[in-house]
Amino acid sequence: MSNTMFWAEEIRSEGVVREPFANVAHYVIHEADIAAVAAAALTGQGHAGKDYLLVGPEGLTVPQQVEILSRELDRAIRYEELTEAQAKDRMRGMGMSEETIDFIVGWNSDQDNEERLAAEAADIEAITGRPPRTFADWAADRAADFR
Numbered sequence: 001m002s003n004t005m006f007w008a009e010e011i012r013s014e015g016v017v018r019e020p021f022a023n024v025a026h027y028v029i030h031e032a033d034i035a036a037v038a039a040a041a042l043t044g045q046g047h048a049g050k051d052y053l054l055v056g057p058e059g060l061t062v063p064q065q066v067e068i069l070s071r072e073l074d075r076a077i078r079y080e081e082l083t084e085a086q087a088k089d090r091m092r093g094m095g096m097s098e099e100t101i102d103f104i105v106g107w108n109s110d111q112d113n114e115e116r117l118a119a120e121a122a123d124i125e126a127i128t129g130r131p132p133r134t135f136a137d138w139a140a141d142r143a144a145d146f147r
Helices: 002-014 031-043 062-073 084-093 098-108 111-120 124-128 135-146
Strands: 016-019 078-081
Touching (some): 016 062, 062 135
16 A cells, blocks of 8 residues: 555646556555554564465456545546556656556556455455454555655
């Protein structure tokens, strides 16, 4: 979920989020849930030698995430879909290598991968004793960063 902070400046200055792949749902995870699983794995019994794949509790598209942020901030935020070429150009402008760009674009455009990861993910509630936080929870926690 913290990757969403990349949008903060555009939201503050223009009220817009520009990203490609509007129809791909991502299972974004709250950083506090990552920390809670790490703490449980380091201090609890039964975690030795285990690898945990962690994902968030809900698959959300970028427009859905923007809608949640808009609701939390109580202001209209537009979503503008970038083409893949536009997204790559933006990343090049940020100084990213072609290898990194190809990885990011490939990862973010693959709905089958997202669904596979969600199906294989560890049960955060079983590990930590509480349900994972939603994107709406995260947006409420971080609203001031987008104002």
